[in-house]
Amino acid sequence: MFFLMEALPKYAIIVAGGSGTRMNSEVPKQFILLNGLPILMHTVKNFFFYDSKITIILVLPSSQISAWNHLCQEHHFNFPLEIVHGGNTRFQSVKNGLAHIKEERGLVAIHDGVRPLIRKNIIQNAFKSAEIYGSGIVAVNSKDSLRVLKGNESEAVDRSLYKCIQTPQCFDLNLLKKAFDTEELPTFTDDATVFEHAGHKISLVEGGYENIKITTPEDLIIAEALLKNFC
Numbered sequence: 001m002f003f004l005m006e007a008l009p010k011y012a013i014i015v016a017g018g019s020g021t022r023m024n025s026e027v028p029k030q031f032i033l034l035n036g037l038p039i040l041m042h043t044v045k046n047f048f049f050y051d052s053k054i055t056i057i058l059v060l061p062s063s064q065i066s067a068w069n070h071l072c073q074e075h076h077f078n079f080p081l082e083i084v085h086g087g088n089t090r091f092q093s094v095k096n097g098l099a100h101i102k103e104e105r106g107l108v109a110i111h112d113g114v115r116p117l118i119r120k121n122i123i124q125n126a127f128k129s130a131e132i133y134g135s136g137i138v139a140v141n142s143k144d145s146l147r148v149l150k151g152n153e154s155e156a157v158d159r160s161l162y163k164c165i166q167t168p169q170c171f172d173l174n175l176l177k178k179a180f181d182t183e184e185l186p187t188f189t190d191d192a193t194v195f196e197h198a199g200h201k202i203s204l205v206e207g208g209y210e211n212i213k214i215t216t217p218e219d220l221i222i223a224e225a226l227l228k229n230f231c
């Protein structure tokens, strides 16, 4: 006898609740135009192109929700989105996004709104890993040599022992919700650190060098160039 396994519902929490202090721009960095479209719209589109049925929760600073609505009108951006208010830290913004999802069963991707160059196959592999192992965290090898600081000195380390962590970070929804039901710690630099703190194993998935996080002004030039060949 064969049983058809029902596909797990998929969610993406796109966090764009930050203020972009390192970008030092007048416009919140997630709204800066890249090739004529706000960064955040490029990011959202990639998730819908990955799966048109995915539920997207977009986390925005409370003060920027009306600006976002105006941008959507201006750019005829009509993808269905569930808007959630951001928190003071990325951890709080993710927590707000998770609280918005009432269901317990499913898979969830957490993705930085300012990583607009995320490819469909990477999202797919991260979700697949989360379905099988509970987590799928996108990462790349370091292209640079690495050194560890020792007081005023430094010492070379074997870079093959390290990975540079990106997003999306995909998880079993129920496990991630429980993991976020904790006090925020300074060591929580991403979602994998929260999941690991709750006692779960982290499974890494190959990311991409073009999947940059737009953080400082030169990243805009790189992202704009990469977007010209991105499809």
Ligand SMILES: Nc1ccn([C@@H]2O[C@H](COP(=O)(O)OP(=O)(O)OP(=O)(O)O)[C@@H](O)[C@H]2O)c(=O)n1
Pocket (backbone or CB within 6 Å): 015, 016, 017, 018, 019, 020, 021, 022, 023, 030, 059, 086, 087, 088, 089, 090, 091, 093, 094, 112, 113, 114, 115, 213, 214, 215
């Ligand atoms: N309170 C916060 C802080 C950050 N983020 C989001 O987390 C992602 C990665 O953060 P980062 O690049 O550090 O963005 P900012 O916090 O905006 O930048 P900065 O640290 O320079 O102020 C961004 O999409 C950002 O909007 C968020 O949703 N809520």
Ligand SMILES: C[C@](O)(CO)[C@H](O)COP(=O)(O)O
Pocket (backbone or CB within 6 Å): 090, 112, 165, 166, 167, 189, 190, 191, 213, 215
């Ligand atoms: C989540 C993240 O993008 C993984 O690389 C990163 O940790 C966010 O860091 P930031 O401190 O918000 O720049």
